[in-house]
Amino acid sequence: MASSDGQVRPGVSDLPPFDFGPTPLTSAPDLASARVAIVTSAGLRPDGLGAWTEGQGFVTLDSTRRDLTLAHISPNFDRAGVAADLNVVYPIDRLDELARAGVIGSVASSHIAFMGAQIDHTLTTMRLDTGPAAAKFLLDDGVNVVVLTPV
């Protein structure tokens, strides 16, 4: 019998493709000197709210916060895992440990959450507005490496 995920995945596999042209490339620094941020599409919020409000492109997540809520609207993924351990979606404690061990240079001051099923946002919005704004926010903090996590 197909797993539950096996029933969900086909439904998201035929989403319309996008064409951003040639894949861009930015050379990564040595990991030991990299300043690393997490960008997640899990719709995490730092304010105790559970909804992604209209017009909200992304939220910033202070690196010290752990009391985040999962505001993603979809029922079609396991939610108990992140309820038990935030790191299974947002590996912030792992990054802190890697920084203390000298594996990475440092952890960004803040991270970024989008919500993967934004009703009122298109890829064009992300490409022209919210995406560049998120990039600027991270670059202004000295970030040079980003780990992206879905949910």
Place this chain on the structure above:
Amino acid sequence: MCALANILEAAGLATVAISLVRSQAERGRAPRVLHCEFPLGRPLGRPNEPAFQNRVLNAAFDLLRRVDVPVLVDFPETIVDEADAPLSCPLPLRNDPRLHPAVDEAIGLMPAYRRSLERTGRTGVVRSGGADRVAELVAAFVRLEAGDDWTVEGAPIEIGAAALDLRAYYEEAALGLADHVPAARQAESWFYRRTVSGDLLRQVQKRLRSSGAPRASWFALAPTGQQLARD
């Protein structure tokens, strides 16, 4: 994720994306993607297993050296959900026969929910007024199941939000009852297949779908793998 990776990389950030849906990653052509055949909702694989999570992160960071973009690499370990093996944990005994069984059950799980909240410091019961309102939420779904007009209970999005809160309350209570973190979707299957409230949500979803109610009112009541067949 792939679209965002392309945008951030173009802006001057070196990116590596974790993928949970390989076909999307193939078409997204992001610079560097580590595909993890893990349950949806668990991109780092295993909750409360830092060593495993570090293996995933290390594999992702290894891709940063690559300049032959786009790069798509599979993480060598796979994890599948266990929706077909609902979590085994006790349910409250019937306490107040004057209450609907679902309301009685929800109230009985409050100590387990609070244990979980104390342990994690976080809760997903945040959309409809918090855990203290859970009995009211269940009562609203009881009315919907009995045939109430859905428009009486609020906007479609509010019904969905109440369902997500009710599910979060039960799944967090399950974490408070179990002595381990369940495999993916085991707590979900326990809720929908073993509890009165979970079955209630499935019945309400079926009823709303059959009655032509807006998708936004029933979409979040149960995930695809837990929905009842329509008549």
